[in-house]
Amino acid sequence: MYTDLVMDHFSNPRNVGEVEDPDGAGQIGNPVCGDVMRMTIKVDDDRITDVKFKTFGCGAAVATSSMVTEMVMGKTLDEAAEISNRAVAEALGGLPAQKMHCSNLAADALHLAIEDYLTKAGRSGDVAKVLGKKASS
Amino acid sequence: MKTIYFDHAATTAVDPRVFAEMEPYFVERYGNPSEIHRLGREGREAVDKGRAQVAAALGAADKEIVFTSGGTEADNLALSGYLQRFEPGHLIVSAIEHPAVMETARFLMRQGWEASFASVDHDGVVDLDAYEAAFRPDTRLASVMFANNVVGTVQPIKELARIAHAHGAAFHTDAVQAVGAMPIDVAELGVDLLSLSGHKLYGPKGIGALFIKRGTRVGPILHGGGHERRLRSGTENVPGIVGLGAALSIAVADLPTEGPRLVALRDRLTAGLIAAIDDTIALGHPTERLPGNVCVSVAYIEGESMVLQLDGKGIAVSSGSACASGSLEPSHVILGMGYRAEEAHGSVRLTLGRENTQDEADYFLEVFPPIVARLREMSPLYVKR
Numbered sequence: 085m086y087t088d089l090v091m092d093h094f095s096n097p098r099n100v101g102e103v104e105d106p107d108g109a110g111q112i113g114n115p116v117c118g119d120v121m122r123m124t125i126k127v128d129d130d131r132i133t134d135v136k137f138k139t140f141g142c143g144a145a146v147a148t149s150s151m152v153t154e155m156v157m158g159k160t161l162d163e164a165a166e167i168s169n170r171a172v173a174e175a176l177g178g179l180p181a182q183k184m185h186c187s188n189l190a191a192d193a194l195h196l197a198i199e200d201y202l203t204k205a206g207r208s209g210d211v212a213k214v215l216g217k218k219a220s221s
Numbered sequence: 222m223k224t225i226y227f228d229h230a231a232t233t234a235v236d237p238r239v240f241a242e243m244e245p246y247f248v249e250r251y252g253n254p255s256e257i258h259r260l261g262r263e264g265r266e267a268v269d270k271g272r273a274q275v276a277a278a279l280g281a282a283d284k285e286i287v288f289t290s291g292g293t294e295a296d297n298l299a300l301s302g303y304l305q306r307f308e309p310g311h312l313i314v315s316a317i318e319h320p321a322v323m324e325t326a327r328f329l330m331r332q333g334w335e336a337s338f339a340s341v342d343h344d345g346v347v348d349l350d351a352y353e354a355a356f357r358p359d360t361r362l363a364s365v366m367f368a369n370n371v372v373g374t375v376q377p378i379k380e381l382a383r384i385a386h387a388h389g390a391a392f393h394t395d396a397v398q399a400v401g402a403m404p405i406d407v408a409e410l411g412v413d414l415l416s417l418s419g420h421k422l423y424g425p426k427g428i429g430a431l432f433i434k435r436g437t438r439v440g441p442i443l444h445g446g447g448h449e450r451r452l453r454s455g456t457e458n459v460p461g462i463v464g465l466g467a468a469l470s471i472a473v474a475d476l477p478t479e480g481p482r483l484v485a486l487r488d489r490l491t492a493g494l495i496a497a498i499d500d501t502i503a504l505g506h507p508t509e510r511l512p513g514n515v516c517v518s519v520a521y522i523e524g525e526s527m528v529l530q531l532d533g534k535g536i537a538v539s540s541g542s543a544c545a546s547g548s549l550e551p552s553h554v555i556l557g558m559g560y561r562a563e564e565a566h567g568s569v570r571l572t573l574g575r576e577n578t579q580d581e582a583d584y585f586l587e588v589f590p591p592i593v594a595r596l597r598e599m600s601p602l603y604v605k606r
Contacts, residue, residue, distance in 0.1 A: 094526070095533060100599050115602060116562040118523055118542060118551065122601040138601040146599065176230035207488070 086143055090146055093147035098198050101136045108204065110196025112189050119186055119217045121193040127201050130161045135197075137190070144179050144187035148172050149203075152190040165215045167191050215221035222535040225581045228423070229513055229574035230370050230398060231300045231539060235464065236423040236575075242467045243425065246460040254457050255448070264459045271466030278469040279415065280406035280434050287452045288462055292397040292418030296321040296364075298431050298453065299393040299414040300329060302439040303362055309333035310359035313390075315347050315366065315376075316340050316366040316557040321416075322364050322395050323553075339365065344506040345374030345558050347381060356388035367396035367415075368403070371541050371554040371570060372505030373514025375399065391437060397421055397429075401472035402511055403480065417469075419461065423575065424468030428461030458505040475575075483512035483573050484581055490515045490571060493586040498593050504555060504568060513573035516541075518555070518564045521603035522596040527569050531590045536585060541568040563602075 086094070103197035113120040119141035126134035128202055137149040152172050156164040169191045173179045179188060195215055202210050226234075235243075248265060252260025254268050269283070275285045289295045302320065304312065314326045316338040326336045337355040340348050347365055356363075364386040368375045378394055385392040393414035399405060400415075401422030406414055415432040419425050433439050433452075445454030472479075487510075491503050500520035519527065524540025531538050541552030542565065551565035571585070597603040 091529075094529060111601065115566070118562070118566040138599055140521065140600040140602045141523050143529045145523075146526060158422065186326050 085180050086147070089177045090143065090147040090179065093150040093176065093194070094143040095148055097150040099136045099150065099157070101139065103134045103136045106197075108197040108199075108201025110193045110198070110200055112193040112196060113141070113145075115140060117186060118142065118212075119189065121145065121149050121190055123149075123190070123193040125194075125197045125201060127161065132156050132159055132161070133162055135194070137193070142183070142187050144167040144183040145189075147176055148179075148188050148190040149193070151176050152194055155193060161201075161214050164194060164198060167194070179215075225536045225577075225584065227515075227571040227573060227577065227581075227585070228537045228539050230511075230570070230572035232420045232426065233423045233574055234418075234576075235425055236468060236471060238471065239424055239464050241459040241469045243464040246463055248363070250459075252459075254459065255446070264457070267459050267463050268446050268457050273464035274466030274470045275417075275430050278405075278473045279400070279417075279432055280408050282448070284408075285432055285435055287431045287433060287449045288355060288457060288465075289429045289431055289453055290427055290458070291420070292319075292395065293321040293429075294415050295416035295418070295429045295431040295452075296393075296395050297325050298439065299416055300325045300362065300364060302452070303391060303414060303437070303441050304329060304334065305440045305442075306438060307361050309335075310361050311335045311337070311357045313337045313339055313352065313355050313359060313363040313385075315352075315364075315418075317369055317371075317554040318364065318366055319370055319395055319397070322366065326364075339363075341374075341557055343502075343559050344509075345369055345372045345554065346506060346509065347376055349377070349384070352381065353384050353388075355391065356385070360385075360388060360390045362393060364393040366397065367394045367399035367512075368484070368511045369505070369554055370398050371552050371568075372558070373398075373510040373515045373572075374506040375403070375509045375511065379410050379561060382413075383398075386411070386489065393418065398511060399477075401469060402483075402513065404476060407432055407434065414439070419465040419468060422472045423462040423469050425461050428458050428465045430465065458494065479575065480512050483577075486573050486577060486579060487515050489579070490573075490585065491517065493582070494589070497586060497590045502564070504558070511572075513577075514574070515571040516568060518560065518568045519563075519593055520567055521600045522593065523566050524568050526596055527592065530596065531589065533591075534588050536588065539570045539572070541570065542566040546550050560601050 111122040139149040252264040254264035339352040382392040391413040401416040419428040504516040524542030556563035
C-alpha cells in the first residue's frame with residue numbers, strides 16, 4: 085500500500101532527533117489520534133540550516149516527516165513556507181487515501197516551528213507575511 | 222529471507238493433507254451434488270462426509286450443520302436468519318464482537334430492532350451482571366463471540382447461554398477463532414447457534430458453517446434452489462466442504478498435543494516481551510485466552526510502524542492501531558476494555574500456529590526489542606529514563 089519511497093523514508097528516516105538549541109520548535113497531532121510530529125529548526129539569516137524531527141505514528145507519519153526535512157534543508161523561510169502537506173505526499177509518490185488527512189501533517193509541524201522562530205525572534209509581525217494563510221492552517 | 226508467520230488469527234495456510242483431499246474435487250469429481258448421476262452422487266457423498274466431520278468435531282448431529290461461504294455469512298445467517306420470524310424487538314451483542322456480528326446487529330437496528338452492547342471488563346470478559354441486566358421481555362437473541370480475535374480472551378459461553386435461555390432468548394456464538402483451537406462441545410455448552418470458518422483452522426477460504434441446534438428455527442438469507450435444507454441456496458462448495466471437514470478433523474485430533482504446546486509458546490513470548498521491554502502491558506485475560514494469542518501494548522510508539530519494521534525482518538504480525546486496521550479508529554475491542562486510545566495504537570498481536578517453533582519465538586524476542594528502541598528513539602512521546 086506504500087510506495088517504495090515511503091518505505092525507504094520509513095525504514096531509513098533522515099534527520100531524526102532534535103537540533104541542539106533550536107531556534108524554533110513546532111509540534112502537531114495528538115497521541116489519541118495516533119500521530120504526533122515534532123520539528124526543530126536552526127535558522128541563520130532567514131535560511132533553515134538544520135532541521136530534525138521526532139514522530140509518533142504510522143509509516144506514513146514517519147515518512148512524511150523525514151521527507152519534509154529533506155525538502156526544507158537549506159531553504160529560506162519563504163521557500164519552506166510554500167511547502168504544503170500535499171507537496172510532501174506528492175514528493176513521496178503519493179500516500180494511501182486514508183493517510184492523507186491523519187498522517188500527513190509534517191509540513192504543518194514545520195510551519196509551526198517557523199512561526200515559533202519568528203515569534204521568539206520578536207518578529208511576530210512577520211508571521212503572516214512569511215507563512216501567509218498557512219499560519220492558521 | 223525466512224518468513225516467520227505469527228498471524229494465524231488473520232488466516233492460516235491450507236494444510237497440505239487437506240489440499241490433497243480437496244484437489245480431486247476441482248477437475249475430476251466436479252459433479253453437482255443435486256444431480257443423481259454418478260458424478261453428482263460423488264459430490265453428494267463428499268458433502269455428506271464433510272458435514273459428518275464438522276458435526277463430529279462439535280459434538281453435533283449432521284443435520285445441525287449448514288455450510289456457508291465463511292464466518293461472516295454464518296454470523297449473518299445466525300442473526301438475520303434467526304430473527305426474521307419475529308416482529309422487531311431486542312437483541313444483545315457484546316461490545317467487542319467481530320464486525321461480522323457488530324455490523325449485522327447495526328443492520329438489524331436499521332430494520333427496527335433495538336440492540337444492547339454488553340460491556341466487558343479490563344480483561345475483555347463480558348460483565349455478567351450488566352449482560353443479564355440487559356435482557357428484556359422482547360429480547361430474542363444474545364450473541365457473544367467465543368474467543369476474541371484481537372486480545373484472545375475466551376468468554377464463559379456456557380454461563381452466557383444459560384442466562385440467555387433463562388430469559389427466553391436464544392444464544393449465538395461466533396466461534397471462528399476458537400473452533401479447532403480449543404475443545405468445543407455444543408451440547409455441553411448449550412448454545413443454539415455457532416459460527417465457524419475454514420481458513421482459520423488450516424482449511425480453505427470461502428467455506429464456513431453454522432451449527433443450528435435442532436428445533437431452532439432459522440430462515441434463509443440467501444434465496445434460490447433450496448440447498449442446505451432450504452437454509453442456504455447455492456450449489457455446494459464441494460472442494461471447500463471437503464477441505465473444511467478434513468481440516469477440522471485434523472485440528473481436533475491434534476488438539477491434545479497442539480493446545481498445550483501453543484500455550485507454552487504463548488506464555489514464553491508474553492513473559493519475554495514484558496521482561497525485555499519496559500512500559501509494555503499484556504492485553505486480554507492472562508489464562509482464559511486462546512492458546513496462540515499474544516497481545517501486548519507497547520507505550521510511546523504506534524502499532525503500524527512496529528508491524529512494518531517486523532515485516533522488514535520477515536516477521537508477519539498484526540496490530541489493533543487505527544492505521545494497521547485500515548480504518549481511522551483504533552481497535553474497538555481494546556477501547557471497550559477500558560484502555561486509552563494511545564494504548565490501542567501501541568498494540569501488537571502475535572497469533573501462533575502449527576508451524577511456529579520455540580526458535581522462532583526466541584528469534585522474535587531477539588529482534589523486537591531493538592525495533593522498539595529505535596521507534597522510541599524517534600518518538601516525541603518517549604522520555605529516556
